[in-house]
Amino acid sequence: MMADIAATAGMMPGLTTADGRPLKTALAEAQAKARRRAFLLVAPLLLFIVFTFVLPIGQMLQRSVYHDGFSSAAPNLVAWFGANPRGTEPDEAAFAALAADLKQMKADKTAGAAGTRVNYTLSESRSLFTSSARGADKLEPPFKEALIALDDKWAAPAVWEAMRSAATPWTADFYVIATDFERADDGSLQKVPENQQIYLYLFGKTFVLSGVITFLCLLLAFPVAHLLATLPMRYSNLLMILVLLPFWTSLLVRTTSWIVLLQGQGVLNNVLVSLGILGDDGRLEMMYNQTGTIIVMTHILLPFMILPLYSVMRTIPPSYARAARSLGATSWTTFRRIYLPQTLPGIGAGALLVFILAVGYYITPALVGGASGQLISNMIDFHMDKSNWSLAAALSAMLLVGVLILYWLYDRLIGIDNLKLG
Amino acid sequence: MKKLLALTTALTAVGYAAAAEEVSVMSWGGAYATSQIEAYHKPFTAETGITVISIDADNPATPIKAQVEAGNVTVDVADVEYADAIRLCDEGMLETIDPAMLPAAPDGTPATEDFLPGALTDCAVASIVFSTVFAYDSSKFPEGPTTMADFFDLEKFPGKRGMRKGAKANLEMALMGDGVPAAEVYAMLETDEGIDRAFAKLDTIKADTIWWEAGAQPPQLLADGEVAMTTAYNGRIFAAAVAENKPFEVVWDGQVYEYDLFVIPKGAPNLEAAKKFVAFATDTQRLADQAKWISYGPGRKSSGALVGLYQDGKTEMGPHMPTSAENLTNALASSYEFWVDRDAELNERFNAWLAAN
Numbered sequence: 188m189m190a191d192i193a194a195t196a197g198m199m200p201g202l203t204t205a206d207g208r209p210l211k212t213a214l215a216e217a218q219a220k221a222r223r224r225a226f227l228l229v230a231p232l233l234l235f236i237v238f239t240f241v242l243p244i245g246q247m248l249q250r251s252v253y254h255d256g257f258s259s260a261a262p263n264l265v266a267w268f269g270a271n272p273r274g275t276e277p278d279e280a281a282f283a284a285l286a287a288d289l290k291q292m293k294a295d296k297t298a299g300a301a302g303t304r305v306n307y308t309l310s311e312s313r314s315l316f317t318s319s320a321r322g323a324d325k326l327e328p329p330f331k332e333a334l335i336a337l338d339d340k341w342a343a344p345a346v347w348e349a350m351r352s353a354a355t356p357w358t359a360d361f362y363v364i365a366t367d368f369e370r371a372d373d374g375s376l377q378k379v380p381e382n383q384q385i386y387l388y389l390f391g392k393t394f395v396l397s398g399v400i401t402f403l404c405l406l407l408a409f410p411v412a413h414l415l416a417t418l419p420m421r422y423s424n425l426l427m428i429l430v431l432l433p434f435w436t437s438l439l440v441r442t443t444s445w446i447v448l449l450q451g452q453g454v455l456n457n458v459l460v461s462l463g464i465l466g467d468d469g470r471l472e473m474m475y476n477q478t479g480t481i482i483v484m485t486h487i488l489l490p491f492m493i494l495p496l497y498s499v500m501r502t503i504p505p506s507y508a509r510a511a512r513s514l515g516a517t518s519w520t521t522f523r524r525i526y527l528p529q530t531l532p533g534i535g536a537g538a539l540l541v542f543i544l545a546v547g548y549y550i551t552p553a554l555v556g557g558a559s560g561q562l563i564s565n566m567i568d569f570h571m572d573k574s575n576w577s578l579a580a581a582l583s584a585m586l587l588v589g590v591l592i593l594y595w596l597y598d599r600l601i602g603i604d605n606l607k608l609g
Numbered sequence: 610m611k612k613l614l615a616l617t618t619a620l621t622a623v624g625y626a627a628a629a630e631e632v633s634v635m636s637w638g639g640a641y642a643t644s645q646i647e648a649y650h651k652p653f654t655a656e657t658g659i660t661v662i663s664i665d666a667d668n669p670a671t672p673i674k675a676q677v678e679a680g681n682v683t684v685d686v687a688d689v690e691y692a693d694a695i696r697l698c699d700e701g702m703l704e705t706i707d708p709a710m711l712p713a714a715p716d717g718t719p720a721t722e723d724f725l726p727g728a729l730t731d732c733a734v735a736s737i738v739f740s741t742v743f744a745y746d747s748s749k750f751p752e753g754p755t756t757m758a759d760f761f762d763l764e765k766f767p768g769k770r771g772m773r774k775g776a777k778a779n780l781e782m783a784l785m786g787d788g789v790p791a792a793e794v795y796a797m798l799e800t801d802e803g804i805d806r807a808f809a810k811l812d813t814i815k816a817d818t819i820w821w822e823a824g825a826q827p828p829q830l831l832a833d834g835e836v837a838m839t840t841a842y843n844g845r846i847f848a849a850a851v852a853e854n855k856p857f858e859v860v861w862d863g864q865v866y867e868y869d870l871f872v873i874p875k876g877a878p879n880l881e882a883a884k885k886f887v888a889f890a891t892d893t894q895r896l897a898d899q900a901k902w903i904s905y906g907p908g909r910k911s912s913g914a915l916v917g918l919y920q921d922g923k924t925e926m927g928p929h930m931p932t933s934a935e936n937l938t939n940a941l942a943s944s945y946e947f948w949v950d951r952d953a954e955l956n957e958r959f960n961a962w963l964a965a966n
Contacts, residue, residue: 299699310954
């Protein structure tokens, strides 16, 4: 409407306000002022999001493709690699550059950092750098013989290939590792040996387990949400408190209580054994494995499914179902054709919420997952701990992309407008 | 009046500064941290007036590295394992420690000669020798296991096992359990066949193993009956057995021992107090005192003679030390050269092995 007036005003240059200014500029000024005020209102939130969300995630993504531990410590080698394409046999000039860099590394104490970067793609190269740097001052030409005499690993093509790929700070190496690949001696990609493949398997497992947990949550939450929505107020309030109660308890407390309940010598097993249902040596294994992860995570994420479902179910008028029944539909048909479709926005919202939370969960699987219940988030945590932050960042970025793809699929299949979070 | 005011202000300021002097020490929690608080922290505060803040971590090397990299160091002194001390030092993340600042032994032997071989490095000072051993509940196995091979023998000794979730010490123990003498373990681990053999041995108990991460977990797992035997840090088992009267027994065959060292992260907020603390805590008497609280061997030769009874006044500490002669018959000194280099690769393989069904 405002835009219409402005456009009309533009066509009629003679129109002015009471104080003689052209109407168009006066209007634009007034609108700009309103926009500025609106922007100032959201500015704190915007700043908050930029500083606590966008910047850290951007930094994390950058870390996954950028590591200058080697390239900044070995300028001479970087220059040699720049001048000689892949496949060039390292000559005396290359070894001279290496010797010069090692000397500098010793002086700057950067051999450890440089070696660590190369070690990410080729193990055992870390100590090659630290030990060689220690002896670097005594090196004399010809450097090729001297360095190989110091450590014969310097003659290995794999070492030179690993240094070449570390010589540029911008690198795809961490994504190569994160997809279970490695570089062969000639720089081509190959799968790592089967007994070291882990990441893709864990990604798959994480998504499958999250799917299972989401499905279990839906199965359990649907009847509860329905009860909450249809019971008289005084009962439903009590039920709602019971649903929310776990929410107010610390995550760690809830997880440890599950350990007490489900472990081999735990409450549940003890009851079953004392009732004679199980033999003492046939105790159920429900903790420190995949079963434990599924049970505990389903419980912890259940409220995230119940609440959106409840908020949608409450708005469904009971008269629709009654109308369907009076027109001759069976109770199953009524549920399938009338009630269920109306709860879809709640199911979609709950499922998406639970799934996305489950994909990134790590404390619970770490505590109750044992060996078989570990998820990709535990691997990210592991690399944070072992301070290979770049690999952790690459894995996180892949997880983020996986979730975004699912989100996009959801939008295509069901439609993001069709989502009701509460 | 004005003068008085200025004087009191100055006095308050001095008083405040003195009270504010503190040093934060990060260690491994549980019975071990308690021993450090009793043997080092309390006497240090009594002598210097500097408050010691004790912080716990599963492995202090991890937060130290993160803090130094992020440029926000809050810890002044940390207690780390050997391979981590070397690695952090190589990467320039630690202050160098000049051995000259460490006190000499009571008989005048300089610190450089008084410490055990390898206990002093560029950036670290060893305080104790600890050991990864395996322990069992003697009420379950009256005729207990006696060798590393028994740990892997599910037929003779049925029941769940507990092991640390990580490659270090487990691979060594697996080879010793497979009959490799301690002296040949690392030579064998240098080869691919050796590593395959270690994992193959771990395979035999994988389905029956619960993996622990914090040092306080294994005594708890044993006490709950969740495991029949578990690897553990020897001091934790000692603390549970002696202080809490649990029927736990340590098997010393195949123990893997190493130093724990004090380091000062680069950028420590109270550098001078940190140096004072390290020098104080690693003097002969303090290291001997610590053995009163937990069964870890002191890093100084001169402390050995002063080690006597446990704080209960009746338990002789000698037989519980990883370094006492009868416990060293088939023992392995953890090789930091090996682990500094191969930690990342072997842990990756260990994780892949763990996740695969």
